[in-house]
Amino acid sequence: MTQSLQDIGYRIREIRELRGLTLDECAKQSNITRAYLNTMELGQANFSIGKLQSLSNTLNVQLSDFFMKSPSLYSLEEEVIKILSANKNQRNLQCVIALLRAMDAS
Template structure:
């Protein structure tokens, strides 16, 4: 499964756990219903600011969007190693996204 699709599935599950419809999430986050639907289906690649707003509305950390069900939470060193592994294998598209996230967090 690709990263965008897994991200969308995770966001959908968190939304449903909070008993929100896509329309309610879109309204609270200030996005269109189409955009929220596209994110949840893995058809849109949300920006860092979009993920931050969704996390705020859902009352979760942005990192919660990236946890897979079969994964145990990682400690700081585990996270660091995962990121280094990802960067080492990433193609141009993912490196560009990662760099954008990095710039937004500085």
């Protein structure tokens, strides 16, 4: 497959792992098979925009995030806030938000 499919597949896996989802969980929530999601992540499938849209909905990111070098920081910042807020660790929350904002500014 082409390098761009491999890059997209890598970003799918990266975002999925950042969201804390297993391959099985993500596939089920996206209504695709585990095997097909695995081939997508390996860059070995010619997938449709519909499949990517389903994944973007499951992973709570914009479709364009799959075509960038890193997922949008806004989407990730929201997810980090949710996770850290659940743990009620204010210091960690402030540190992570500051880091994400600094990365977004660069």
